[in-house]
């Protein structure tokens with residue numbers, strides 16, 4: 001029975017992951033827009049093996065390096081690399097290619113980049129292409145480190161022009177492990193007396209309960225945010241409880257994960273001036289405008305929307321406004337040299353090491369050997 005799987009492009013993949021699998025497909029897009037297509041590749045491979053059309057020959061190259069910010073697949077350098085890989089798949093010289101850019105906050109052994117190529121009955125062509133793609137990825141190593149714009153010029157633009165900006169809080173990305181309660185952007189808005197319609201989400205379970213106890217329409221003083229994130233202190237404000245709710249459905253507009261249904265567990269919208277705070281009992285990434293619409297806030301009526309995501313929101317918010325991920329402090333900022341690494345190092349770019357790839361070839365017998 002063939003065993004195939006589909007993984008996120010940020011997966012931590014090792015020889016140990018590959019040995020039991022006849023085939024593994026990774027997302028080819030970041031921001032992720034091909035979740036369903038990746039599952040389809042994995043299913044089709046199982047079907048092709050089962051029906052005798054595919055004899056998968058796996059060639060993987062691993063090397064200790066991280067991408068840090070300039071790693072969207074719709075921009076260079078990864079765009080060109082993926083296009084080159086795709087040209088080989090399209091012409092049939094190999095069956096499938098995945099390039100895994102590991103999630104950057106994993107202090108684990110063998111952390112790094114993975115190029116994974118499957119030949120169809122041909123080891124050599126898969127090996128050659130895996131080596132070539134790995135060398136190209138390594139050659140781009142310094143271009144894969146990005147820098148992000150800062151907050152104030154974005155706020156200046158909103159105040160000067162009639163536009164909507166959707167700002168990704170790079171330092172507090174919930175899917176990256178951020179707590180979702182950073183007040184860094186909010187404190188700056190308050191210092192500036194920001195007066196345009198804005199919505200910001202804050203993970204604040206106790207304050208949701210206070211809003212619910214006070215009831216919709218009540219005027220109360222709240223102190224919230226900055227409990228888990230140490231980037232900026234909590235905020236105290238007097239305002240109005242606009243709306244409260246529980247188990248509210250959110251159905252993503254997409255295109256990323258379009259149609260996905262999730263729920264906001266317990267929440268309140270608290271407003272002072274033009275600033276609306278979406279207080280929630282759980283942290284969320286807010287990768288889709290539906291999160292705000294579901295609590296009664298029309299995203300298109302806002303001039304500033306803050307989300308706790310660095311990439312994925314930008315596909316789904318493109319119809320609402322200009323999406324900019326900004327340089328903010330916090331545990332998910334790419335300033336990873338400050339982290340107390342114990343296991344994963346050395347890796348580039350923190351350690352200026354030489355290219356030292358590990359190669360893995362999985363013979364058709366490998367699975368049997370691994371298991372028995």
Ligand SMILES: [Zn+2]
Nearest residue numbers: 008009010032
């Ligand atoms: Zn991912």
